[in-house]
Amino acid sequence: MRGLTRAGKRASEMALNAGGGAINWFPGHMAAASRAIRDRLKLADLVIEVRDSRIPLSSANEDLQPVLSAKKRILALNKKDLANPNIMNMWLDHFQSCKQDCISINAHSSNSINQLLGLVELKLREAILKEPTLLVMVVGVPNVGKSALINAIHRIAISRFPVNDKIKRATVGPLPGVTQDIAGYKISSQPSIYVLDTPGVLVPSIPDMETGLKLALTGAVKDSVVGEERIAKYLLSLLNIRKTPLHWERLLHRREGFDEEPGNRFVKGSRDSLRRRNRLNNSDAVYVQDLVMEVQRTLCSTTMEFTGNLDEDNELESLIDAQLVALRKVFRIPHKPLDDSHGPVSKKLLTLFRSGKLGPFILDDLPEIAM
Numbered sequence: 001m002r003g004l005t006r007a008g009k010r011a012s013e014m015a016l017n018a019g020g021g022a023i024n025w026f027p028g029h030m031a032a033a034s035r036a037i038r039d040r041l042k043l044a045d046l047v048i049e050v051r052d053s054r055i056p057l058s059s060a061n062e063d064l065q066p067v068l069s070a071k072k073r074i075l076a077l078n079k080k081d082l083a084n085p086n087i088m089n090m091w092l093d094h095f096q097s098c099k100q101d102c103i104s105i106n107a108h109s110s111n112s113i114n115q116l117l118g119l120v121e122l123k124l125r126e127a128i129l130k131e132p133t134l135l136v137m138v139v140g141v142p143n144v145g146k147s148a149l150i151n152a153i154h155r156i157a158i159s160r161f162p163v164n165d166k167i168k169r170a171t172v173g174p175l176p177g178v179t180q181d182i183a184g185y186k187i188s189s190q191p192s193i194y195v196l197d198t199p200g201v202l203v204p205s206i207p208d209m210e211t212g213l214k215l216a217l218t219g220a221v222k223d224s225v226v227g228e229e230r231i232a233k234y235l236l237s238l239l240n241i242r243k244t245p246l247h248w249e250r251l252l253h254r255r256e257g258f259d260e261e262p263g264n265r266f267v268k269g270s271r272d273s274l275r276r277r278n279r280l281n282n283s284d285a286v287y288v289q290d291l292v293m294e295v296q297r298t299l300c301s302t303t304m305e306f307t308g309n310l311d312e313d314n315e316l317e318s319l320i321d322a323q324l325v326a327l328r329k330v331f332r333i334p335h336k337p338l339d340d341s342h343g344p345v346s347k348k349l350l351t352l353f354r355s356g357k358l359g360p361f362i363l364d365d366l367p368e369i370a371m
């Protein structure tokens, strides 16, 4: 069941108004890989289905679900560092109530991977005693972190088991579609356990706009398929409908120890502190932190100053346009006369969201049966 709430649905309709129709990305290599994955799945003793923690349902490959649910399967909700931890716990309860083994992980944390390996061993407990060779397949849509996970498993496994074979690394990349072959990595001897990395595959036809936009926002669909501006507008619609910029106000005040005197403009005081801190410390980390605060502050002040009715789609659209214009200054994007495209600003906003700098989010909603 897809979590279609009014906020997500309305935001996706807004993005539809921003231009573009159905979202689909199914190049030739994905079609071939889907067939190969189905073939190899027959041989797999265990499947680790990797999904993105921010979209635990939307990042499922629906076409493969009937095959996957018939296998021994662990759902690994990766990138948990980018997801809201309290809501994540509710998702784990949800999958547990559906009798589905599920674990939230961060592929860059060895602690997480050790927990996952513990679960793998538990699931393969009986097979390990009987079979000389076992096959674990890692599957998932593009960019959910399959290769990063496999590299981490490999690193840990070779420190635990005597594997003499040459160590190979899976290729990890920030853009979707990096892995195009099925590659095997031996992680144990006696029994020999092989882990298969597979290319990320989507369904030939993404069922609805909301799912497509969530996949694009989290990086599973190539930006050029949807357009960065459309994805950024979807993100801003979601943030505004959820009133997230207004929640940031308190956070920003707390972070800055802002002295709120009557008549003191929130934006002005904060800019001064940004310049002060830039003078004190020019390191990249402080620059990014300040930039994030400036983005949050700008989204917050544009929302507070906006006098329109956010329940009206066209008024919400004009707020989003105003926000994109205001963010140009924050990102220091020079204004070109006669060019009102929001491409460069959209790109930068998406980078901040995708790296988790704007905060942890879960975009899917829990199915009602779990509430």
Ligand SMILES: Nc1nc2c(ncn2[C@@H]2O[C@H](COP(=O)(O)OP(=O)(O)OP(=O)(O)O)[C@@H](O)[C@H]2O)c(=O)[nH]1
Residues within 6 Å of the ligand: 078, 079, 080, 081, 082, 105, 106, 107, 108, 140, 141, 142, 143, 144, 145, 146, 147, 148, 149, 171, 172, 173, 174, 175, 176, 177, 178, 179, 180, 198, 199, 200, 201
């Ligand atoms: N924040 C965060 N980033 C992660 C995590 N796991 C992977 N990534 C990043 O996500 C991006 C995609 O990772 P990959 O391992 O290449 O993803 P993939 O699923 O193999 O991608 P395809 O080859 O397209 O199928 C890379 O930039 C990784 O560094 C995680 O747990 N947290």
